Amino acid sequence: MVEPISETIARQAAALLADAGLHGHEYAIDAMLCATALAAPGPVTVLTSDPEDLKALGGGRITVIKV
Numbered sequence: 001m002v003e004p005i006s007e008t009i010a011r012q013a014a015a016l017l018a019d020a021g022l023h024g025h026e027y028a029i030d031a032m033l034c035a036t037a038l039a040a041p042g043p044v045t046v047l048t049s050d051p052e053d054l055k056a057l058g059g060g061r062i063t064v065i066k067v
Contacts, residue, residue, distance in 0.1 A: 009035045020056045034058050
């Protein structure tokens with residue numbers, strides 16, 4: 001699925017970064033991915049090669065599986 005990035009998603013991503021105590025460009029894409037996943041009807045599973053950041057950003061609200 002491809003979802004556009006909206007201002008609402010961007011603001012949610014910024015909030016996720018703040019809640020997780022993360023900052024910087026290295027976490028921006030992960031935060032956008034998590035915000036998009038959290039906006040989708042649940043339950044949501046995200047497949048990734050880097051699960052640690054997504055787990056921190058998702059706060060247990062999404063299932064993250066390492067591939």
